[in-house]
Amino acid sequence: MTSNPHHSDPYHSGQWNLGRFVKTLSFFGAIPFLSSVDWFQQWFGSRPDPKVARTVMTAATERETRQGTEMILVAGAAGRVGQQVVQQLERSYAVQAVIETDLSQVSAGIESVTAGIYCADTAEWAREQTLKTWLQNLNLLNLAYQPIFNFAQPPADLEEIWGALDDVVMGGVSESGIQLKDGVAEFSGIVSTANSGGFASIRTRNFEPPLDLAEFDGIALRVKGDGNRYKFMLRTETRWDGIAYCYSFDTVANQWITVPIPFSALIPVFRAKTVSDRAFDPAQVTALQVMLSKFEYDGALNPRFAAGAFQLQLSSIRAYRPGVNSKFVLVIPQAEPSEPLEQLVQQSGIPYTIVRPTQLTETPGGQPLRVEQGSLTGQVSTADVAALCIAALEHSEARNVSLAVTTETNATENQCAVGDWACLFQAANAKLA
Missing domain, CATH: 2.60.120.430 (Galactose-binding lectin)
Structure with a gap:
């Protein structure tokens, strides 16, 4: 809704309410004596001594102590990208590889998950309802944000x-x-x-x-x-x-x-x-x-x-928290319809990265990549896509962006060394700006 702030006010009638004025000041303790009197506050349906103890809120500022190794969940681990993601993650992280879309199969260990890579390169994992269920049940939001209310x-x-x-x-x-x-x-x-x-x-x-x-x-x-x-x-x-x-x-x-x-x-x-x-x-x-x-x-x-x-x-x-990295990476091939899935991730509130590879190949990884916040053509190795997904969890420059990725075939345009992920993500953001 956009409107002219100078238009006439259809709600201009009405008289000032002394009772609401006194009630407001009393509720917020602006009348020091009366705000602490039981009968006066009860008259307005409130309580005396109008202060809020922190304990009534949802553990607002209790600082978390995280123990143990970070656990990365890989959904769709049997797919082409998922297999590569699991293989590369296991070098540095504890991994929970999920093959079946049924969430109940992994519910026992889901509380220990600190980030997720969701590989929607197979039909069963590309369903909108499946992604929605996983987003709702992973506790990733609270790892990036501390609840106040x-x-x-x-x-x-x-x-x-x-x-x-x-x-x-x-x-x-x-x-x-x-x-x-x-x-x-x-x-x-x-x-x-x-x-x-x-x-x-x-x-x-x-x-x-x-x-x-x-x-x-x-x-x-x-x-x-x-x-x-x-x-x-x-x-x-x-x-x-x-x-x-x-x-x-x-x-x-x-x-x-x-x-x-x-x-x-x-x-x-x-x-x-x-x-x-x-x-x-x-x-x-x-x-x-x-x-x-x-x-x-x-x-x-x-x-x-x-x-x-x-x-x-x-x-x-x-x-x-400062410098929060992505907590959820969605991988969906550029050739597949992706808008409903992307919207689910973007509206979840979880810091995310969306990776949209061009045609997938099984060629060896370690190739120079081109990453843009738009559409690309060409081919890209599943190994390189997996490496990009893992890097997205580790670099704040990749937070809350949707990236198309392909193998860079024009060496003169490639300004980032292979494996220099910060450079690659920064370049993609710069092109958008």
Whole structure:
């Protein structure tokens, strides 16, 4: 949905609600005395002492200790590419080779898998439902991302953690809320520009102690929106009206997307105006907030804002680690229909690489390769395709890209030495740019 932010507001009617104003301030502890009084909070259906213990969340910042050797799962291990992948992986990794598509045959060891290479070069493994089942059951998402909120398995007292924070606090009449529906959190309501308002949001109460996200590079949201542009905000102060670190993101109507939010891209803002010399401290995150606002920053208007009803579904809020490599490689020959399979992988939220080889041969490997984010012609050795797949798990340059691969027959165009995977992946990214 794209709309003119200057259009008339059909939701202009309505009067300011004093009760909601007091309830909002009380929920977030902005009225120090009354916020701690039992009967006053119970009057508004809440509880006193509005702070959130970290233990109510989904093991948000418990640092994982990984033990043992990395286990790579190879699905479709009996195929031409799969056999080569297994053979080469066994030199350096523990391997779980899977021949049958029935997931129950390997469920006992699936929890130890740290990455997967899915070889769809045979008919049974190229089925859309087969790939979907494997993506859903491999625990690869949590290896790349640390959950903060997983709304498929929400804390029991979600309504005591998240609350509405709308423009009622400044005289507006917008109204929103958060509720659980079918394993997702739904942020929805009506946003109005009446009374000089124009924003609706949900915010957590303050975390105590603060979240320590210092070992992470950013936040990843899994959302399905309505086409509006929203803001995600992190706070590092316990003050009710302090600095917020903001990131604006566009949604695609009725489509699940993963939104990466690098900490380095956060904008420090106070009351919608940017401030300088206020670096974000990821070790002191006190609250999270999601907002739909008429305004961007410093008076600029949100170009994708529409007054009226809105809805944003959230599946998860996760922190992601620095330099995360691909955790899932899909191999599907360029000659095969691949769009449904590629979309499944791209929408899974798992860091991925898609490898689309040209005509496969059994010639010896070690040939110079040409890799591009487009279509190619020619032939390529299964041994070289297997080596490329393994390299994709080891190089961050290959993360979240779809690559066609063939043997390079023009020596003058080949600028990367055989086996220089970083060079090859960087070259493919450069051609796209």
